[in-house]
Amino acid sequence: MLMQRIVILGATSTMIQPLLRMMAKEGKELLLVARSQERLDAVRADLLARGAASVLTLEADLTASPDLVYSFAEQCFPGFDTLLLSYGTMLDQTRCQVDGEYAVRELHTNFVSAVALLTLFAKHFESRHSGTIAVITSVAGERGRRSNYVYGAAKGGLSIFLQGLRSRMHGFGVRVLTIKPGPVRTAMTAGLHLPMIASTESVSRDIYRALEKSHREVIYTPRRWRPVMTVIRALPEQFFKRLSI
Numbered sequence: 001m002l003m004q005r006i007v008i009l010g011a012t013s014t015m016i017q018p019l020l021r022m023m024a025k026e027g028k029e030l031l032l033v034a035r036s037q038e039r040l041d042a043v044r045a046d047l048l049a050r051g052a053a054s055v056l057t058l059e060a061d062l063t064a065s066p067d068l069v070y071s072f073a074e075q076c077f078p079g080f081d082t083l084l085l086s087y088g089t090m091l092d093q094t095r096c097q098v099d100g101e102y103a104v105r106e107l108h109t110n111f112v113s114a115v116a117l118l119t120l121f122a123k124h125f126e127s128r129h130s131g132t133i134a135v136i137t138s139v140a141g142e143r144g145r146r147s148n149y150v151y152g153a154a155k156g157g158l159s160i161f162l163q164g165l166r167s168r169m170h171g172f173g174v175r176v177l178t179i180k181p182g183p184v185r186t187a188m189t190a191g192l193h194l195p196m197i198a199s200t201e202s203v204s205r206d207i208y209r210a211l212e213k214s215h216r217e218v219i220y221t222p223r224r225w226r227p228v229m230t231v232i233r234a235l236p237e238q239f240f241k242r243l244s245i
């Protein structure tokens, strides 16, 4: 068993609700961080009823106070062995194209604030010489597309940051797991017509399996996105820029 005490940053994310239920069923201990105490309370009650060994909550805007979140975890939930970062936003790309501050807000939420938190939490894992840092990025971060390149740039930057962090943590026995979902039916994608959209249940199963297997470092979920992205990355720019995707 690789994980027992897990910190979740973005615990009200739709994508990971089935994952949290799987963790609860296996009797895990959880620290849930999100920005709505009311929703945290509802998730907490559900997970306790399903068998979680313990569920602690912290209400916090994850883009605002990384130090506070990190010290709370260290003081109130010591010895945690796994971190899962799952929060994010997908703001309106059309507005990102004309409103610089709005575009920067998207980068701040999906990239800058995640880097701030991961940098703090890395200290914990470095000193315990074990554990897993798992982060949800996106296939959108693999190539800039006209329909969502600001979001994609943030997720791509985050994936590159994780590559470097993985290399740095390698010598300390700490695993860094990059999770790259394709489109998933969640609050974030409500009302959008997206190809090959997956359910939160199947994506959660893939994430749970990867968390429990020490050798997984980069996963695509569903798995079919790995060959698809190999093709997308290989397309020549001269051709790719003409695609209306």
Ligand SMILES: NC(=O)c1ccc[n+]([C@@H]2O[C@H](COP(=O)([O-])OP(=O)(O)OC[C@H]3O[C@@H](n4cnc5c(N)ncnc54)[C@H](OP(=O)(O)O)[C@@H]3O)[C@@H](O)[C@H]2O)c1
Residues within 6 Å of the ligand: 010, 011, 012, 013, 014, 015, 016, 034, 035, 036, 060, 061, 062, 063, 064, 086, 087, 088, 089, 090, 109, 136, 137, 138, 139, 180, 181, 182, 183, 184, 185, 186, 187, 188, 189
């Ligand atoms: N859905 C997809 O197709 C898809 C595909 C690839 C990757 N992803 C990534 O998967 C992750 C989970 O997204 P989802 O699909 O589950 O969407 P979601 O249901 O909208 O979840 C996003 C979560 O992020 C939280 N969040 C946003 N800004 C925050 C902040 N400043 N402080 C604290 N929490 C904040 C939201 O909290 P509130 O509810 O309080 O706003 C929400 O719980 C995200 O990183 C997303 O980018 C999603």
